[in-house]
Amino acid sequence: MALKYFPLLILVLALATSKRTLAGDPDILYDFIVPQNNTTVDGTFFTYTGLRGVFNGVPETFKVTKASLTEFPALDGQSVSYAVLQFPANGGLNPPHTHPRSAELLFLVAGSLEVGFVDTKNVLYTQKLQVGDLFVFPKGLVHYQYNTQPNMPSFAVSAFGSANAGTVSVPLSVFATGIDDEILAKSFKTDIDTIKKIKVGLTSK
Known part of the structure; x- marks a missing residue:
């Protein structure tokens, strides 16, 4: 009688002892992580000055300035990062994109923005x-931000629950990565010439 439950017991034990798949940052066993080539750790290591002056001007097109693991090595293992988003007036757009390893919490500090995201339904x-x-x-989830104000730029600060949230641009990942034109034409229910025009429009800017 007990033998018929043996496969179930094996499955339960396997699930209990298997490593979890992590979609975000793993926990660390230390207070902080120091890069191997760093010989001095003081307050400077925990300071990032790359955002100084970021609000002093208005770019001609949408601009994002990151403070993530790449720019700020002290964030390694801390599961946090920032980005400053600058939107020029009348059409400043952060096109549809995703962050595969983190949610994004956006705080609007100047102007106004139309924002949106699409869920799995x-x-x-x-x-x-x-x-x-x-x-x-x-x-x-796929999301965007858009400044519709005709004469006013907008500025926002975004916080992420990962030191390296990652960004996947929907237009570029679909049209600028070598997916066959015929596949795209069928997927979007259009013709190959239209797909080629979209690709040229994306790569020429």
Whole structure:
């Protein structure tokens, strides 16, 4: 009688002892991680100055300035990073994209923004943000930000629950990675010439 439950017992034990698949940052066993080539650890190691002056000008096109693991090695293992987003007036756009390893918490510090994301049921959630508003984009979901104000730039600060949240641009990942034109034409229910025009438009800017 007990033998018929043996396969179930093996499955339970295997699940209990297997390593979890991590979609975010792993926990660390130390207070912080120091790169191997770093010989001195003081307050400077924990300071990042790359965002100084970032609000002093307005770029001609959308611009993102990151403070992630690549720019700020002290973030390794800390599961946090930032980005400053600058949107010029009248059409400044952060095109649809995803962050596969983190949610994004956006804080609007100047101007206004139209933001939105699409869930796994293809439901679109949008909101018009004013200064002081926060908006969360759930981890891995396609989202965007857009400045529709004709004469006012917008600035936002985004926080991420990962030192390396990653960014996957939807337009570029679909049209600029070598996916066959015929596959794209069938997927978007259009013709190959239209796909080629889209590709030229993306790669020429």
